[in-house]
Amino acid sequence: MAILDVENLSIRFGGLVAVDQVSFQVMPDQIFTIIGPNGAGKTTIFNLISRLYEPTSGRIVFKGTDITRRPPHQIARLGMARTFQNIELFEHATVLDNVLLGRHVHARAGFLSQLCYLPSLRRDEKAFREVAEGVIGFMDLESYRRTPIHGLPYGIRKNVELARALALEPRLLLLDEPSSGLTPTEARALAYRLKAIRDRLGIAILMVEHNLRLVSDVSDHVLAVNQGRILTSGSSDAVQRHPDVVRAYIGE
């Protein structure tokens, strides 16, 4: 059974149909990648699924729940986390605090126990800290734990954002161009981590990606879009060889 089911999704900005009748399914053990030339509508599809935009028509079903009209904070609670093309972090907080904020959806302690620092809160805090440390270790961020975000180099910030998304312990991770701005070495480390996220943590990944070598390396399923429409979908090799895809990237 699919973890994410997108049915006939469309959005219109004024007269422009940015996403037109797009349907696809992401399985729970998949790395699912959307490719396409600039302006194809990839990020728009992303912003529709993560509920930043209101679709004009269509349906989004996540883990059996219709989320087409749910606000972002509710889909986070259902188990969907995302990263952004331009990195959205809490700039004045430390790396550790950013990652800990990812645990917000799991906080249980009531208001009174928070004010009085009761044992239930201490248990919560201890468990949160353990998860956060695990994620920080996984992303190789140990030495930056207490460093505020502003002032960190780009590649590190990118890792912090992924770490924070993992701290939510989501079932589905949405990554918007995870390799953009990374050095080739960092991109290889990313490929290894994406596979580990799928295999060891059992989290499905839906990503938009430009680096076709990374796409071939990690993707279980690739969807090619252009001008808001689906061109083709299937294995990475088949999609990259498909004549419509070649034409969309290179031209007639």
Add this chain to the structure above:
Amino acid sequence: MIFLQQVVSGAAIGCIYAMVALGFILIYKATETINFAQGDLMMVGAYFGFTAVDLWGLPYWQGVIVAVAGTAVLGVVIERVLMRPMIGLPAFAIVMVTLGLGYLLRSLVTMVPGWGTDSHKLTTPYTGQVLRLGDLVVSQEHVVIIAVTVVLIAGLYLFFRGTRTGIAMQAASQNQMAAGYMGIPIRRLSTLIWAMSAAVAAIAGILLAPLTFVHAQVGLIGIKAFPAAVLGGFGSMPGAIVGGLILGICESLAGFYLPEGFKDVTAYILLLAALVFWPQGLFGQSVRKKV
């Protein structure tokens, strides 16, 4: 000794500025808009206090709680009815709405039966008493203002540092979109911030009422609290408090030692000096844009 006397009474008024400035900052950090009706919320809070204590005859502290809660509800209504439809519009448009709201509140209160255009006196159990510390004589009104401000600030500090809601508010003030994807309900928090900000304004209004009486123009003090917020570095809560205190004390000293008229312009001289010499404010974070 006269100097110290002036400092203490200045600090008390400074606490009022600090509370109104805190209201500015709370809303600014949560929504990136400036609520120019903050002083008028304070005025409404004072009227609510007058109504509960003097018109309805509730015991003072009960009346205060009713008035503060009532003003908080008004804050929620303002957020839901006026501010929410403005989400996504330019900051300028939102500021104009708050300016209009201020005018509206100042006019509306004069139409309420029992309020009218007269000045009213809010009766308190401590009016007229003084506290003697050696040679220093402090009026009980000033003592209460300072004490309540200290408690309020401590409470806000604990709230923002120690509770999940407070930390969620801090996160949302740094990056709303990211906070939303951490499961933080942004809109509900913004409603809560308006309630808190209105409640702080009401407390300030009720504390100030024994010194200035209750009338429709009392909220114009908000225009003086604005320089206090700027002085502290707009966006910093400790800054708002220190800025308010500095302003109150300078104003009090200027009123005593300088020729007549200086007292009323002190706030603006400070504001200009702050903008020229420390444009990022005492506690502001200087943000240098990377190009």
